[in-house]
Amino acid sequence: MANHVLLDNISHKALKVITERGAKWGDNISCTPIYPSEFTKVQANQPIVFRKHPQSGQFEALALFGFENSENLLLDAQGSLTLNYLPLSMKRQPFLIGQQTHYNQGIPEQSLVVHIDLDSPRINLEHGEDIFLEHGGNSDYLSHIAQVLNTLHLENQALPAFFAQLLELNLIEAFTIEYQQKNADKVTVGGFYTINQQTLNTLTSEQLQTLQSSGYLQAIYMAIASLEQIPSLLNKKWAQQ
Numbered sequence: 001m002a003n004h005v006l007l008d009n010i011s012h013k014a015l016k017v018i019t020e021r022g023a024k025w026g027d028n029i030s031c032t033p034i035y036p037s038e039f040t041k042v043q044a045n046q047p048i049v050f051r052k053h054p055q056s057g058q059f060e061a062l063a064l065f066g067f068e069n070s071e072n073l074l075l076d077a078q079g080s081l082t083l084n085y086l087p088l089s090m091k092r093q094p095f096l097i098g099q100q101t102h103y104n105q106g107i108p109e110q111s112l113v114v115h116i117d118l119d120s121p122r123i124n125l126e127h128g129e130d131i132f133l134e135h136g137g138n139s140d141y142l143s144h145i146a147q148v149l150n151t152l153h154l155e156n157q158a159l160p161a162f163f164a165q166l167l168e169l170n171l172i173e174a175f176t177i178e179y180q181q182k183n184a185d186k187v188t189v190g191g192f193y194t195i196n197q198q199t200l201n202t203l204t205s206e207q208l209q210t211l212q213s214s215g216y217l218q219a220i221y222m223a224i225a226s227l228e229q230i231p232s233l234l235n236k237k238w239a240q241q
Contacts (some may be wrong), residue, residue, distance in 0.1 A: 003119040005097065009136045011118065017094065017141070021086070023072070023141070025122055026093065032065040033089045034143040035155040036219035038063075042083035043226035044210030046074075049171065050163075050193035050223075059163040059193070061104050061223075063231065065086055065218035067177065067189050073236040088152050097149040114142075114149060165216055167206060169207060170199050179234050182241045194225050 005011075021027050031049075034042055039061075042048055047064040065072040075081050087207040094117040099110045101112040101180065122128070131140040138146075166172050173196040203211075 001119060001132070001193075004098075004115045004117055006098070006100070007095070007114045007116045007131070009132045010137075013121070013136065014125055014134050015116075015131050016124055016126065016128040017131060018083075018124065018199045021081040021083070021090075023075055023081070027081045027090070027121065028070050028072050028079075028122060029076065030069060030071045031062040031064050031210070033086050034060070034061050034063045034087045035152075036216065037155065037158060038085070038087055039222035039226070040089065043222045045084055045229065046226065047229045048223045048226040051191055052193075054121045057161065059167075060159070065231075067179070067187070067237065071106075073233055073240065075121045088148055088155070092145060092148045092152060093117075095145050095149060097153050097190075099180075112150070112153060114146060149206075158217050161214075162216055165211065169203065171196050171220070173199075177230060179237070182238060194227065195220055197224060 018025060023171050034048065039048055042063045049064055050059050051062060052058065053060050065074055068112050072081065074083070096115050096117070098113050098115045100113045101110060102107070116131075117125070130139045130141050133139055163172070172193050174190075175192055175194050177192065178186065179189075180186050208217065211220065
């Protein structure tokens with residue numbers, strides 16, 4: 001269970017954060033949200049898939065680690081995780097951004113604040129990065145995390161426009177991942193979406209230019225290229241059976 005609270009330099013002055021990656025730190029996950037600006041770095045090692053968020057129903061992009069719940073096929077035999085690129089949604093842990101209401105001459109205004117998950121296995125009093133300096137100021141680590149959270153906030157705001165453009169051009173199609181286990185049982189993993197390459201190939205030069213000027217065209221090609229990583233991920237799964 002998560003325990004999100006507003007971060008402050010009094011209650012949390014002694015807390016440290018372990019920044020190592022591995023299963024015991026919560027990295028036994030099958031996927032993590034990513035954003036179009038990250039596609040180029042992610043696609044070299046992981047498949048990029050789309051899905052509808054279970055609660056909101058809105059499209060999101062995911063970097064895929066495995067095919068079952070809590071399955072991360074990139075963990076080594078010791079449970080450690082090494083990634084050439086760590087997605088923002090993982091880098092920010094155990095912090096998240098929140099909103100706080102304050103009043104200016106009776107008018108409510110929203111400001112962004114930093115929350116922390118006190119139940120995260122990364123939180124402790126002995127090891128890792130200091131959150132605050134000895135006399136209460138922000139550590140360099142916390143300043144970096146604040147930048148990561150601000151970037152995530154901006155990316156979240158921009159994401160709906162990306163998928164709106166894909167939907168308008170009919171560029172999203174459902175697909176499934178099918179594989180056979182060593183015991184010969186066949187498994188079908190559904191609920192994923194990807195780029196409809198056939199429709200992409202029929203777009204006019206004007207439509208392509210619109211995607212290019214929006215900065216979306218490269219992300220589209222990176223999402224397509226990333227699907228070449230699915231066989232590699234399946235090979236890891238077979239090797240672990």
